[in-house]
Each structure stands twice: as structure tokens, then as C-alpha cells.
Amino acid sequence: MRILNGENVMETIIRENDNVLLYLTKKRTYLVTVKPDKTLHTHRGYIKLDELIGKKYGETIKSHLNTDFIILKPTIRDYILKFTRKTQIIYPKDIALMIFYSGIGPGSRVVEAGTGTGALTSALAHYIRPTGKVYSYEIREDFLLNAKKNLEKAGLINYVELKLKDITEGIDEENVDAVFLDLATPWLVVPHARKALAEWGTFVSFSPTIEQIVKTVKALRENDFIAIECMECLMRRIMVSPSGTRPESRMIGHTGYIIFARKTLREKA
Template sequence: MSEPTGTARRRGPFQVGDQVQLTDPKGRHHTFTLEAGKAFHTHKGSFQHDALIGAPEGTVVRSTGNTDYLALRPLLPDFVLSMPRGAAVIYPKDAGQILAMADIFAGARVVEAGVGSGALSTFLLRAIGDSGQLASYERRQDFADIARKNVERYFGAPHPAWKLTVGDLQDNLVETDVDRVILDMLAPWECLDAVYKALAPGGLVCCYVATTTQLSRTVETMRVMNCFTEPQPFESMVRSWHVEGLAVRPDHRMIGHTGFLVTARRLADGVEPPLRRRRPSKGSYGDDYAGPGAEAGDPAAS
């Protein structure tokens, strides 16, 4: 049985073509690709790539400037944060939440819209494996080209489960009976009709948006459509800690707000969700509210 795509590049001694992440004594990272006969140069001196080819991970190499560097393969979060970018990437903390809260499983049939630089595509492909299917849609050709190069650079070859289409999701979506849809775009509510048609009953849609106005419009549109379960909006924040002897405290900087996630499940054809037991608080839908609930004559808006 052959190994999943990219697995051979994640274990064993360093090989030509592998990505290597060097860490210097100050914790700074340098990432490069191993090539026979080449040299790695920094302001702290240089060393030959051949010194790492065939060596195990966790090797320490010394430059001509007498500086030691720890050599490891970059983890996927490291790779994503250092990859060439066209569009901003989804941070690993959000990608991890998407994989968990959208329940991305091995062999899943997934549709993704808004590929950007390919960060989330890489996370999704590693989760679904060669037996899954990922159909990605990106409006911009330049972003699609960057994403394809990044994904192939990580896996070492084109991934057999990936199909990348340049164009709008609404106009080009042909997949049906899919398990999950991930939307990373400015106006995900414009795609929800197409998403509903593509999802299998019980399938899940997950939207990634940056602002509270986008969050509100997405959630209210899902409610008005009456074909999804009650949307679940949330965000995550990551704070590292300083630990040095008895000096244990949170770091001064943290990864705070990067985006909101909204998840909802598709109902069976012809089924409407049960009425919400908790009514909106008075004033939630005031006279100045111009969201989809008001446009559709939602009783809560009156």
C-alpha cells in the first residue's frame, strides 16, 4: 500500500528537495529547500547543504561564522506562515478550528471558495487524504497560480484529491452531494443558495469572515433561508506564555482577532428548522435595521 501524498517528505533523514527550517540561538527561523552542492548564507556565515543531506532531523549545523543552527522540517503552521503570498493566509489557529468544528474527515468531499494563497487548501488536503475530494474555487488567476505552487511545494507534487477552478463559485459550482463547504470571501451570503444545492442533507457549511457586519449578514441570511440549522458564530484567540523559572506570566503579545467563523448544517429537502425558543431581545431588529431579516419580513424585525 502506497503512502499518502507528501508523507515521505515528512519523516526520515533529510533529502534533496526537502524544506528545512533553521532556528538560530535567538529563535529566529530561516526556511530553504535542500539542493546538492549549494550553500546557505546568512550574516552569521554559511554552510553547505550537503552537510544536512542524509542527516536526521534535529541535527545542529555550524556556520563559518561559528553560529549553531538547529535543523528541522517545518511544521505545516510554520510552512503556512512563511509561504509566498498573493492574498492574506488563514492563520493556523483558524485553520485548526475549521478542521475541528467543520468536522473535516478522511475521505470527505469538500468544496472551498476563496483559495487565496493556498494555506487552508493545504490543511484541508492533508485532512481528507488521497481518498477525499477538494474542489477549490478562486476568482483571481494570480492568486490561483500562487496557491497551486504553494500546495505542490508542500506535498512535493500535485495532490490527487485537488481540483482548482478559476472563477466564481456561484457560476462554476458543479459538485453535488458534498459533505462540507468552506467559504472564505467578502460576501459568503451571496453563495448560500449554491451551497445549499451542493451540500448533502446533514452537510456543513463554514464561513470565515473578518468583520462584524459580514458576520451579521451571513448569520441572518442563513436564518431567513430556513434550510439550515441555527448558525453558530464564534472566534478564537491564542495567547502564549513566558515560562522562566518562577517567572510564569502571559506574553505581552497575542494573536487576537483574525476572523469570525460561522457553521451551520443543511436540513433535508422540504424541512424547516424548529422555531427558536429564545426570542431576540427587544431592539435587536430596530427600525434602522436593514439586514436580510427585515427585507424578508421577519416577524422579529417588526
């Protein structure tokens, strides 16, 4: 058995209620749930979604204007980039680094704030499943409801506990493997993170400005965290073409800075 996105990929036949990604070009893809009575309308024609039932991933389906769409299985990145956004999200390049450095994996228990759109929440849930849990704190109920819908769509809601709570007032969980932050005042959460983390726990924080990371690192030092590292991840896309291979002219100039730190059992200074 092979598992991709928590599902058995040997099960290649598409069935009612499956999510599929219809690929037209790199920039035009459509994430749809296969419902018999639904139709996808695109500028290259429409597709009745019940025609997907019984097809295999990798196969092609034609729109009524005879345009080919390739049927792909959505990855966690596809889901996140298609989420309904109520806040800025953390982008895949930063999420990847944050999760890898944190050391979490299947079975980990992770605290996160704020939930926002649920992009990082979904990625965390994807990596800690099937036996782990993400405890995600958010102060805005409307954001929490939107994130819940996004998590349901991605099939990840069962691995997440959404909490309508200000994390600067404290963390309910103990012995967690990691604390992930993406909110305006991460330094206020550092003492709570120290209490909530297991001895081996890791702290990860994402902030768009330098002022925020300076305050957060100061708080980490005051709370006896060690191995504090700050970094920025710049990603440059490369165009590979028969006429010449070179970096794309445009790139995303700035997303944010990431801080990693490890807990110690030393007494607070």
C-alpha cells in the first residue's frame, strides 16, 4: 500500500466526492469535488463533473469545446494555494523549511497560533497524521470558521483542534513537540511556549518584520532557549527552455523571517 495525502494511491479510480485537480496549464488548474450534479465552467469550455467518475489520475478529460484537461491528485500544496483566504498565508517555501527544521513528524503534538486562513495548520496536520494533533489558537471567530472549511475540504480537520483563544494569555497543552507562531506579537508567547514544550521541544516563529524578530529573540534568550537561528528563505524559479535556461525575471522579494530555537531545562535567567 502506498499513501499520498493520507489516501491509498493504489486506489486510482475516481469516485463521487473525491477531490481532483484539473490541469490545463501551470497557471490554470481547477480543484474540484466530484459531484454528479456539478459542472465546472472555464474559459476553455465546461466539464460535467460526473464524467470524471471511473477515470484514473493521469488520464485526460475533454471540455465541451474539446480542450484537454489532465486529471491530477491534489497535493497538500495544491490545497493550500486554493484555500479561501481571509489573511495573509505562509507560503510553501517557508512552510517547508519551518516543518523540516522543527523535527515534527507522524504522531507529533503541535501548538500553533494564529490559525488565520489555515495554510500552515493544514501542512502541520498533513505531517503529524494519522496519530498526532495540531492545537491551533485564533482570536477571530470568523477566521476560525473559514479555516475550518478549508481544513474540511483538504480532509484534515480530524487532526486539528481549533481553539478560539488568545495565545498570549497562555497555552493549555503540555509536553508538546513544537510551538509554531505566525502572529503580530510572538515575543509575548515565548514564556508560555517554554512551559508547554516537552524537554526536546522546538520553537518556530514566522514574522514579516525585523522589529518583530529582534523582540522575539530577546524574549527567547531571557527564557533560556538555545540554538536560536534566524533566517529568510529566498526562492528563485528557473525557466528551462530549448532557447535558453535562466532565472525568471521576477521573484517574490519578501515574505518573512523565520526563527528556530530549542528549549533547555536551565532555570530562567
